Amino acid sequence: MTREALPRDRQITEDIPIWADRESNGHPEPEKTIGNTMYWNPKTWDTWYDGYKAGQRWRTNVDLSGNAGDLISLSEAARVLGMEPTSITKYLVSPPRHWPAPAEETTTAKGFVKRKYRRGDIWTYAERRERGGGRPAGTTRTDRRYPYDGDPRLDHARAAVKANPGTPAAQLAGRLARKHGGTAGTWSHIVRSARQHPED
Known part of the structure; x- marks a missing residue:
């Protein structure tokens, strides 16, 4: 699907099979x-598409190899769950029901938080997860300082913005989507946050 960013909406220039099954x-x-x-509003379309993808992957093949006590990264947790790493990064700010707390958190010299999860906790989540997910009751997003704060994708966007200062946001978003997965529309929001907040 080819999409071109417009000032207020999104252009779809190819037929979309999923549209036919609306x-x-x-x-x-x-x-x-x-x-x-x-033409679709990008926020409306991205919100729908994120939900659509979640609905398609809510049950995946789980890798049960390894030791339950092993500490693994978020991207490794995605592999264990049979998910794309980019599809699990949103769990940092919007964890689904039954998602485990990190077993270990460390902060790098640059201030980035690295989280490790116990493999056994990820297996337990795989058994208990539900269609639709959602934040646990009583949690809020008030700890976020700005959009995509704490999201590993923001680091990718910051690096892309720094390496390509004159490149239009839509073009950077397209490159990031092709390289890391996800939609160009979502990446355009992340690029915007990266430009507004180049450093933590």
């Missing part, structure tokens, strides 16, 4: 159609 998957209606080109 009655069963809840794909949003376009905000406007010009000729054969449909």
Whole structure:
């Protein structure tokens, strides 16, 4: 699917198979159609697509090899769960029900927090996880200093912005989406936060 960023909406320039199945998957209606080109609000579309992807992967093949007491990174936890690493990074700010707390947290010299999870806790989460997820009751996002604070994708966006200072945000977002997965629309928000907050 090719998408071009517009000032207020998103252009879809190719046919989307999932759009054809909108009655069963809840794909949003376009905000406007010009000729054969449909336009969606990027926030509406990205919100729907994130939910759609979560619904497709809510049950995955779990890797039960290794020792339950091993401490593993978030990306390794994603591998254990059979998920893409980029799809699990949002758990840092919006953990689903039954998601375990890190077993270990360390802060690097640059101030980045590195989290390790107990492999056995990830296996337990895999057994208990539910469709839809959601934050545990009583939790809020008030500890976030700015959008995507604590999200590892922000580090990728900051590095891309620093290496390509004159590149348009939409172009950087497209590159990051191709390299790390996810949607260009989501990456455009992350790039915006990276430009507004180049350092922690």
